[in-house]
Amino acid sequence: MGFEKFGIMSYTKETKVEDFVKHLEDGRIMGTRCKKCGTIIFPPRADCAKCLSSDIEWTPLSGRGKLITHTTAHFAPAGFEAPYTLALAELGEGVRVFTRICKDDEKDKLKIGMYVQLVTKRLGDERITYELKKI
Amino acid sequence: MHSKVAVVGVGQTTFTRSCGISIRELCFEAFREAIDDARNLSTEDIDGSIICSAPEYDKQRSPAGLITEYLGLNPKPTFLAEAICASSSVGARIAWSFIRSGLHKIVAVIGFQKMSELTSAESQERMLRGGDIMWESPFGSMMPAYYAMFARAHMNEYGTTEEQLAKIKVKSGMYSMMNPKAMYQKETTVEKIMNSKIVASPLKVFDCCANADGASCIILASEEVAEKISDTPVWITGLGLASAPLSLASRKTVSSLSCAVEARKQAYKMAGLKARDVDVAEVHDCFTIAEIMAYEDLGFCKRGEGGKLIDNEETYIGGKIPVNVDGGLLSKGHPVGATGGSQIRTIVQQLRGEAGKTQVADAETGLVHNIGGIGLYGSIMIFRR
Numbered sequence: 133m134g135f136e137k138f139g140i141m142s143y144t145k146e147t148k149v150e151d152f153v154k155h156l157e158d159g160r161i162m163g164t165r166c167k168k169c170g171t172i173i174f175p176p177r178a179d180c181a182k183c184l185s186s187d188i189e190w191t192p193l194s195g196r197g198k199l200i201t202h203t204t205a206h207f208a209p210a211g212f213e214a215p216y217t218l219a220l221a222e223l224g225e226g227v228r229v230f231t232r233i234c235k236d237d238e239k240d241k242l243k244i245g246m247y248v249q250l251v252t253k254r255l256g257d258e259r260i261t262y263e264l265k266k267i
Numbered sequence: 268m269h270s271k272v273a274v275v276g277v278g279q280t281t282f283t284r285s286c287g288i289s290i291r292e293l294c295f296e297a298f299r300e301a302i303d304d305a306r307n308l309s310t311e312d313i314d315g316s317i318i319c320s321a322p323e324y325d326k327q328r329s330p331a332g333l334i335t336e337y338l339g340l341n342p343k344p345t346f347l348a349e350a351i352c353a354s355s356s357v358g359a360r361i362a363w364s365f366i367r368s369g370l371h372k373i374v375a376v377i378g379f380q381k382m383s384e385l386t387s388a389e390s391q392e393r394m395l396r397g398g399d400i401m402w403e404s405p406f407g408s409m410m411p412a413y414y415a416m417f418a419r420a421h422m423n424e425y426g427t428t429e430e431q432l433a434k435i436k437v438k439s440g441m442y443s444m445m446n447p448k449a450m451y452q453k454e455t456t457v458e459k460i461m462n463s464k465i466v467a468s469p470l471k472v473f474d475c476c477a478n479a480d481g482a483s484c485i486i487l488a489s490e491e492v493a494e495k496i497s498d499t500p501v502w503i504t505g506l507g508l509a510s511a512p513l514s515l516a517s518r519k520t521v522s523s524l525s526c527a528v529e530a531r532k533q534a535y536k537m538a539g540l541k542a543r544d545v546d547v548a549e550v551h552d553c554f555t556i557a558e559i560m561a562y563e564d565l566g567f568c569k570r571g572e573g574g575k576l577i578d579n580e581e582t583y584i585g586g587k588i589p590v591n592v593d594g595g596l597l598s599k600g601h602p603v604g605a606t607g608g609s610q611i612r613t614i615v616q617q618l619r620g621e622a623g624k625t626q627v628a629d630a631e632t633g634l635v636h637n638i639g640g641i642g643l644y645g646s647i648m649i650f651r652r
Contacts, residue, residue, distance in 0.1 A: 139405020143396065175402040175516065201423070201521050203415035203467045205407060209395040212407035220416060220515055228516040230403045244423040261405070 139261050141211050148178035155190065156252050156260050163227060165191040174227035195250035196267070197223035202233065202242050219264055221248050229262075237266045272366045273493035273500035274650070275373075276305035276486035277612035282450045282600035285383040286480035290330060291337035294318075294379050297482035297605075298338050301375070305486060305496045308373075310338065312496075313486070315371045316345045317361055319354035319378035320604035323393045324385060334377060349604075351397065352553065353639035354378055355483060356607030356646035360506055362487045372489045373496070378609075379482035380602035390478055397640050399514040411475055411554065413515065413641040415467035418556035421522040422469065425571035429469050432555040433460035434577045436473050436597055439552065443594030445624040450479050450600030474555040479600025483608025485615070499619040501633075505538025505649030507531055513643050524557075526645030527564040527636060534634075534647040535566075542566035545588060545649075546630040547617045549610035551638040552595040561636050562590070565647070584627055592617075592625040607637040607646065618652040 134150040136142045155162045163174035168185035174193060179186050200220045208214040217233040219242075229250055233242065248264040255261060278300025280286070280293055302308055316338075318331035327333050335345040350357040355378030362374035382390055398408040421427045437457060443449040460473040493500040507530030512518055518525065535541060542565055550561035559573035567588045568576045576582055582590040593599060593613040596606060614633035616622045633650045 135401075140407060142405050143400040147401065175514075201416040201420040203412050203419060203470075204465075205409065205412050205415075205467045206465045207409075207411070207467070208407055209409050210389060210392040216407060218406060218408060218412050218416065220521065228518075230399075230406070230408070230514065230516045232406050244420070 137259050140255065140259070149176045151190070152176050153260060156262065159252055161193050161195050161250055161252060161262055162190045163193050163225065164188045172225050172227060174223070174225070174229065193250070194224045197221040197229070197248055197250065199242060199244055199246050199248050200228065201244060204238065221250070221264055223250065232263045234263045234265045240266070270366060270369070270489040270491060272363045272487055272489065272503050273497070274485055274503065274611065274615050275488045275493050275497035275500055276301040276308060277484070277615045278304055279448060279483040279605065279609050279612050280481050281448045282479040282481035282602055284450060284477070284479065286381065290325070290327065290379055290381050291334055293381060293480065293482040294334045294377050295337060297484040298375065298377060301484035301486050306498050308486065308496050310340065313340060313343060313373050313375045315343050315365060316340050316375040316377060317348050317358040318345060319348045319358040319376060319608070320380060321349060321351050321354060322347065324380055324382055324390070324603065326384060340375070350644040351639040352551065352601065352603050352606055353637045353644045353646045354604045354607065356635065356637035356648060357508065357644070359485060359487065359607065359611060359648065360508055360646065363503055363506060366487055366489045372492050373486065375484060375486050376608060377482065377484045378605040378607060380604040381480045382478040382602060383480050402516065403514055410641065411470055412467040414554040414556055415470045416515065417521055417560065418469055421556060421559065424522050425574070427559060427574040429461060430457055431574035431577055432474055432559065433457040435552065435555040435558045436460050438577070438583060439591060439595045439597040442592045442625055443598030446594045446599065449594040449598050450477065451598045453598070470554060470556070476553050476596040476601040479602040481600065481602035481605045481609070483605040483612060485608050485611050499652070501615045501618045502651050503648060504651045505534040505540070507534030507537070507647040509533070509645045511643050511645070515641070523560055524564055524638060524642035524645060526642055527561065527638060527647065530645040530647040531565050534649050538649040540632065540649065544632055545634045546632050547592065547614065547627040548588060548590045548634040548636065549593070549613050550590055550636040552591055552597050553601060553638070555597065557638070558591065558595065565634070565636060584625065589627045592627065607635070610635045610637055611648070614650050618650055
């Protein structure tokens with residue numbers, strides 16, 4: 133339990149990586165690292181697909197990255213309110229993140245390749261998420 | 268000696284916004300048409316069936332039981348095959364394996380979807396869960412948004428334009444006028460498409476295919492019986508099937524579908540051919556950008572030149588490689604589980620020379636490119652007359 137607080141709407145309650153949410157609440161965005169083969173994994177996983185090890189530790193991410201692609205949704209699935217901007221970014225650690233762009237940056241012209249920072253964001257009802265900000 | 272496998276019968280219902288009948292009746296119409304399409308075949312000859320559907324749209328639990336009962340296919344074996352939008356291509360692959368193994372001789376692959384049972388918001392919610400529910404759905408991801416992100420990346424990388432995307436839909440609209448089974452039989456213009464409402468930038472309403480109700484049926488048979496059943500068997504000569512990460516964050520590229528590239532390699536190798544040997548193709552144009560990516564993923568043009576291919580009308584009849592001359596998903600409608608079977612039907616008719624006004628002259632080799640979801644399953648099949 134605990135992971136259901138993640139994102140605007142969650143479909144997952146239980147996961148071996150639910151401590152991710154606790155870290156987010158403390159202002160840290162963490163990935164996992166396989167202690168056996170050293171692979172840095174994000175979004176975090178408890179099990180390494182490369183060497184099948186579950187000997188995993190938390191590792192902080194810089195959160196700094198580049199925008200790979202984006203879209204502004206003008207229609208939304210049930211439970212969401214359009215418009216909002218979704219984006220994919222590649223972080224310095226070589227991992228990618230799919231999330232929203234922060235509302236303030238949404239109105240500006242976004243450019244693929246621009247630098248972005250992944251930051252934590254508190255939502256109502258004790259929910260928490262991360263989003264991308266222009267830097 | 269392994270038997271070759273042929274398609275001996277094809278059928279589909281008209282794809283509509285709302286069919287007004289039950290799923291069993293929908294499947295019956297496609298099945299009867301496929302049986303009638305074969306020269307000499309009756310229900311008792313079918314020794315197995317594969318029912319294909321994306322079950323999140325179904326009220327009926329385990330619909331294979333219900334549908335085979337209504338079609339009179341009991342007690343022959345049946346089960347459900349699911350690969351979202353690629354369900355019936357995957358069903359056809361399983362049927363091919365059943366026949367090649369000698370376990371079965373004649374197998375019916377029946378795909379269906381009655382998407383009108385859900386409201387648009389409900390079906391968007393289902394599609395939302397088509398992304399990674401732990402790491403992507405929580406942000407409001409949905410099908411058009413993912414393909415919009417592919418489009419944006421493709422435009423940035425290769426200079427593809429919104430006008431080029433619109434031209435895909437213009438072609439689709441034009442050919443749909445000649446397909447009585449298409450949901451929209453309507454011509455359109457670049458201007459109309461460019462002025463339609465934005466769904467997920469840069470994709471607009473007319474860049475997107477629509478939910479539909481419909482069923483398809485294809486009947487596959489072994490070489491030893493195919494020629495007795497059909498005067499014009501169409502042979503499956505190449506198969507490719509591949510997967511890619513569900514989450515966008517785990518993909519290495521977002522301007523191409525790696526599952527399609529991988530499946531293409533397998534299928535071309537098995538059939539012993541190259542892209543230029545394909546005479547007519549059906550590709551999975553769930554969005555206009557998907558058709559542009561398919562041109563490149565299949566090798567119909569160089570990487571990044573998909574936009575140019577449509578500019579030069581090379582994918583029209585008379586061009587280098589006619590694509591989706593039945594209107595494609597964009598105009599036919601996309602009843603998820605039925606789509607692969609409908610694509611196969613179009614290619615079979617082309618190779619038999621039965622495609623009427625949209626016949627590609629002397630078509631000998633055809634290709635079907637059918638994609639599941641946001642590019643997680645890619646199926647490519649090659650057919651020869």
